[in-house]
Amino acid sequence: MLRSEVRQAQQRAAAMFAEAGITLAPEEEAGIEVAGFGLGQLETQGLELVTYVNTDRYCAKELVLFPRQTCPEHIHPPINGEPGKMETFRCRWGKVFLYVEGEPSKNISAIVPLGSSPYYTVFHEVELNPGEQYTIAPGTRHWFQGGNEGAIVSEFSSTSRDEYDIFTDPAIQRMPVITEDEA
Amino acid sequence: MLRSEVRQAQQRAAAMFAEAGITLAPEEEAGIEVAGFGLGQLETQGLELVTYVNTDRYCAKELVLFPRQTCPEHIHPPINGEPGKMETFRCRWGKVFLYVEGEPSKNISAIVPLGSSPYYTVFHEVELNPGEQYTIAPGTRHWFQGGNEGAIVSEFSSTSRDEYDIFTDPAIQRMPVITEDEA
Numbered sequence: 001m002l003r004s005e006v007r008q009a010q011q012r013a014a015a016m017f018a019e020a021g022i023t024l025a026p027e028e029e030a031g032i033e034v035a036g037f038g039l040g041q042l043e044t045q046g047l048e049l050v051t052y053v054n055t056d057r058y059c060a061k062e063l064v065l066f067p068r069q070t071c072p073e074h075i076h077p078p079i080n081g082e083p084g085k086m087e088t089f090r091c092r093w094g095k096v097f098l099y100v101e102g103e104p105s106k107n108i109s110a111i112v113p114l115g116s117s118p119y120y121t122v123f124h125e126v127e128l129n130p131g132e133q134y135t136i137a138p139g140t141r142h143w144f145q146g147g148n149e150g151a152i153v154s155e156f157s158s159t160s161r162d163e164y165d166i167f168t169d170p171a172i173q174r175m176p177v178i179t180e181d182e183a
Numbered sequence: 184m185l186r187s188e189v190r191q192a193q194q195r196a197a198a199m200f201a202e203a204g205i206t207l208a209p210e211e212e213a214g215i216e217v218a219g220f221g222l223g224q225l226e227t228q229g230l231e232l233v234t235y236v237n238t239d240r241y242c243a244k245e246l247v248l249f250p251r252q253t254c255p256e257h258i259h260p261p262i263n264g265e266p267g268k269m270e271t272f273r274c275r276w277g278k279v280f281l282y283v284e285g286e287p288s289k290n291i292s293a294i295v296p297l298g299s300s301p302y303y304t305v306f307h308e309v310e311l312n313p314g315e316q317y318t319i320a321p322g323t324r325h326w327f328q329g330g331n332e333g334a335i336v337s338e339f340s341s342t343s344r345d346e347y348d349i350f351t352d353p354a355i356q357r358m359p360v361i362t363e364d365e366a
C-alpha cells in the first residue's frame with residue numbers, strides 16, 4: 001500500500017471518529033492502522049483501527065469500517081495452549097453486519113466482495129447498531145462489513161496477536177506493508 | 184440506598200451518556216449500577232457503571248462520575264493465584280483525576296471527601312481528559328474523582344471480581360444493598 005493511500009484512509013477514519021464524538025489523542029490519530037490485507041482493494045476489503053491497549057491479559061481497540069468496507073473472513077487460532085482470541089464487538093456508530101459460524105441467514109445484508117466469494121464461507125448474520133454488541137467465541141470463523149454509512153466498533157478482547165490470524169483467502173497478508181510514494 | 188435514590192442516579196447517568204453521544208441498549212440503561220459503597224453519601228462518594236462484558240478473560244465497563252463524585256480508594260487483590268485485576272482507564276467525556284501509589288503530587292486537584300481523609304492515602308495525580316488513558320498495574324492502590332462537570336470513563340481490564348475489592352475505608356460495602364421506598 002502506498003504511503004499516500006494510508007494517509008488518506010487515516011484522514012477519512014479520523015473524520016468518522018470526529019463525527020461519532022470519539023476523541024483520540026494526537027499520536028493515536030497520527031498512528032491509525034490501515035489494514036489492506038495485501039489485496040490492493042482497501043475500499044472493499046480493509047479495516048482501520050486504533051489499539052488503545054494490548055497487554056498479556058486483555059486488549060481494547062476501536063475499529064473503523066468505511067461504507068460497505070469488509071474485514072475478510074478469519075479465525076483466531078489457539079496459541080501456546082491458550083484458547084484463541086475471544087472478542088466482543090460493540091457498535092458505537094453506524095451499522096455493522098457480522099457473520100459467524102452457525103445456521104446461514106436466508107438473505108444476508110452484506111455484499112460479498114466481488115471476485116472473493118470462495119473466501120467467504122460463514123453466513124450467520126448478526127446486525128449491530130449503536131449500543132448493540134456480540135461476543136465471538138474463540139475458534140469461530142467470522143467476517144464483518146460496515147453498512148451504508150460505515151461503522152465504528154469497539155472491540156474488547158483477550159490479548160491480541162494479529163500476526164497469527166488465519167484468513168480464509170490464502171492471498172491475504174494481515175500485517176501491512178507500506179511503500180513510500182515515488183518522488 | 185433507597186430505590187428512589189438509585190432511580191434518580193440512573194437517570195442522571197443516562198443523561199450524561201446521552202450528552203456524551205454514548206448509546207446504551209434500553210436494558211443497559213435500565214440496569215445502570217449505582218454504587219454508594221454503603222456510606223450514604225452518593226453525591227460525594229459513589230460511582231455509576233455499566234458492565235458491557237465480563238468473561239473469564241477480559242472485562243469492559245463504562246464508568247460515570249457525577250461532578251466531583253469520588254470512587255473511594257481501593258486495591259484489587261490476587262485471587263486464586265492470579266494477579267489482581269489490571270485496569271486501563273480511558274476518559275471519554277469530561278475530566279477525571281486519578282490517584283495512584285507513587286510520588287505524591289504537590290497540589291492535588293481533587294477534593295478529598297469531607298470526613299474521610301484517613302481513607303485516602305495515595306496522591307500521585309494523573310489527570311485524564313477525553314482521549315487520554317492510564318493503565319493501573321495490578322496491586323496498586325487507587326482512587327478517582329470526576330472534575331467539575333463529571334466524567335465518563337471506559338474501563339478495559341482483566342476479569343472483574345468487584346466483590347473481592349479491598350477498600351481503605353473499613354466501613355465500605357462494595358456490593359449495593361437497595362431498600363424499597365416506603366409506600
